Amino acid sequence: MCRIFVSDASPGRRAFTLVELLLVLAIVSALVAILLPALARGRQQGRSAACLSNLRQFLIAWHMYADMHQDVMMPGRHCYEGAPPADPASWNFVGNGLKYCPRGVAMLGGYIGANPFSRPSVSDSRQDYESRIYQCPEAPEWIDERNSGYGYNYQFLGNNRRRSPTSRYYNFPVNRSALTALDRTVVFADSLGTAAGVAADLRRGYLNNGSDPTCVGNHGWSLDPPRLTATSDRGTFNPSPRTAVDPRHLRGRVNSAWADGHGQTDTPYALGYRLLPSGAYVDLEKVADAPNNRSFSGHDKDLSPPDKPLN
Numbered sequence: 176m177c178r179i180f181v182s183d184a185s186p187g188r189r190a191f192t193l194v195e196l197l198l199v200l201a202i203v204s205a206l207v208a209i210l211l212p213a214l215a216r217g218r219q220q221g222r223s224a225a226c227l228s229n230l231r232q233f234l235i236a237w238h239m240y241a242d243m244h245q246d247v248m249m250p251g252r253h254c255y256e257g258a259p260p261a262d263p264a265s266w267n268f269v270g271n272g273l274k275y276c277p278r279g280v281a282m283l284g285g286y287i288g289a290n291p292f293s294r295p296s297v298s299d300s301r302q303d304y305e306s307r308i309y310q311c312p313e314a315p316e317w318i319d320e321r322n323s324g325y326g327y328n329y330q331f332l333g334n335n336r337r338r339s340p341t342s343r344y345y346n347f348p349v350n351r352s353a354l355t356a357l358d359r360t361v362v363f364a365d366s367l368g369t370a371a372g373v374a375a376d377l378r379r380g381y382l383n384n385g386s387d388p389t390c391v392g393n394h395g396w397s398l399d400p401p402r403l404t405a406t407s408d409r410g411t412f413n414p415s416p417r418t419a420v421d422p423r424h425l426r427g428r429v430n431s432a433w434a435d436g437h438g439q440t441d442t443p444y445a446l447g448y449r450l451l452p453s454g455a456y457v458d459l460e461k462v463a464d465a466p467n468n469r470s471f472s473g474h475d476k477d478l479s480p481p482d483k484p485l486n
Contacts, residue, residue: 274297303318311365321396325364
């Protein structure tokens with residue numbers, strides 16, 4: 176018996192052949208391969224824009240601080256070396272309470288309604304930031320207030336480190352009106368911490384509440400200028416590698432906020448930093464193309480950072 180099958184397809188229509196289906200899949204795959212990098216770049220650009228927004232918010236608060244403190248710019252940290260928690264002189268207001276030895280940037284959140292901690296501590300000098308403004312989207316886990324992702328140009332703008340309650344400040348107070356080139360003065364920037372001073376292949380991952388100088392972000396709050404001297408401060412109180420900017424954004428760029436209110440995205444080189452063949456940032460090494468502090472000194476000149484006082 177002969178069987179006849181009747182197709183459900185409408186007259187004049189035909190199904191895709193296997194070759195045609197494979198061709199469509201190949202085209203779709205090619206388009207996805209082309210679009211994914213563009214989408215990834217778009218996400219990176221979005222994170223960079225959010226980071227710049229954070230830095231500019233800090234800058235607004237920085238100016239507000241100076242306005243409310245007789246033109247004195249924010250110091251790097253309100254504390255002296257070895258200050259005991261029991262000493263009220265080491266407590267400072269951070270927007271919603273007193274905090275033991277806070278970094279200067281922790282005091283800024285209160286000026287713009289973004290308190291750094293829900294419960295500031297008068298016994299703990301290393302709390303984790305809770306407000307998102309303190310988190311760079313490219314390094315969201317860097318939230319330890321000591322090992323944070325945003326650094327301050329403390330050496331030129333207000334280094335109030337001192338060895339004891341009676342010793343001299345390193346460079347404080349400094350008046351905002353003393354700056355002669357606001358548009359050429361970096362105030363805040365992405366910071367790599369003391370890992371900047373070691374070879375790139377020796378750097379270790381971020382360690383919250385850690386103190387390993389080879390870990391990225393270690394002592395990141397302190398941003399050393401490009402050119403240091405044998406008598407200038409660096410990184411931490413004790414001898415340590417230098418700190419520097421972190422080119423963590425798209426195409427190896429650094430975000431920064433400048434004293435006149437604008438934000439920029441630059442290479443470390445454009446900011447005056449130089450690298451050794453190992454990837455470490457130049458410290459006291461003699462190199463043909465020397466680092467310069469024009470973008471950090473406050474005067475558009477390659478000035479040396481202030482010397483540490485002898486007592």
